Amino acid sequence: MRALLVEDEELLRQQLANSLREAGYTVDEAPDGEEALYFGREFPYDVAVMDLGLPGVDGIEVIETLRREDKHFPILILTARGHWQERVRGLEAGGDDYLVKPFHTEELLARLNALVRRSAGFSSPSIKAGPIVLDTSSQRVRVAEAELDLTSYEYKVLEYLMLHPDEVVSKTTLTEHIYEQDCDRDSNVIEVFIGRLRKKLEAAGSLKPIETLRGRGYRFVAPE
Structure with a gap:
């Protein structure tokens, strides 16, 4: 944020x-x-x-x-x-x-x-999307009962996507929300973070909640 x-x-x-x-x-x-x-x-x-x-x-x-x-x-x-x-x-x-x-x-x-x-429309610190639970207070993410080991930037990307479910979020938007003004930004790094998140979510529960919309960005869709 x-x-x-x-x-x-x-x-x-x-x-x-x-x-x-x-x-x-x-x-x-x-x-x-x-x-x-x-x-x-x-x-x-x-x-x-x-x-x-x-x-x-x-x-x-x-x-x-x-x-x-x-x-x-x-x-x-x-x-x-x-x-x-x-x-x-x-x-x-x-x-x-x-x-x-x-x-x-x-x-x-x-x-x-x-x-x-x-x-963002949430009243509880815990943001739930199917078996995924993101705690904005402790900054921990669980899939079912297993805790994901995320880097700070991986967490920031997932938090932003989960706070804006079903919205198309561009790489530029993600870059602007996770990097400070004077930081040397590279929007291609967002692809790396997304790739890591996908691997960790899939390994934890075969989940694929992050969609890629070619030329537009990403969308988080809550898994059933």
Whole structure:
């Protein structure tokens, strides 16, 4: 999953970015509202963390602008303790949830995980597709009772496909959601990840849920 992190306090931003990356997120960092707008307009995100007290363009204006421009990814607002009016304004501007500073990183990750799931139409951390169960909290995948041994990128690809079942997902889309902005991207590597996933799923239960649509991309179809 790709996350936009908007926080002007450098130390906090670095700490949060590291925690998000350790949790498996691809992260783009913005220190102010102008850069947040640039990132939000240019790249596809699954979720954003938005501090409201930003220099220049504040967080409220960033949220309002992105929503006017039909950017629908969920946004978690960070606010200072006691500023309840700010929280209300942020939610009315188009934010989806909020967290009051100071906070525990574990709670932030849990809230982000829930926002991503709900935006894809899932209420439970466990995404089930026939005998395949993907746990978005533990980032583990089981086929029946056997756990699959996946690399981080294999997991990211499978997670994205399972959160978008029956949709045609292009290699470009997968690349944008699993690699960071400054990463040297090679969409052909996606074919390698897909190939590995297919072998592991087939070995675990003779499953072939990932279809290839020539010239268009891939589609995850839940096995019976």
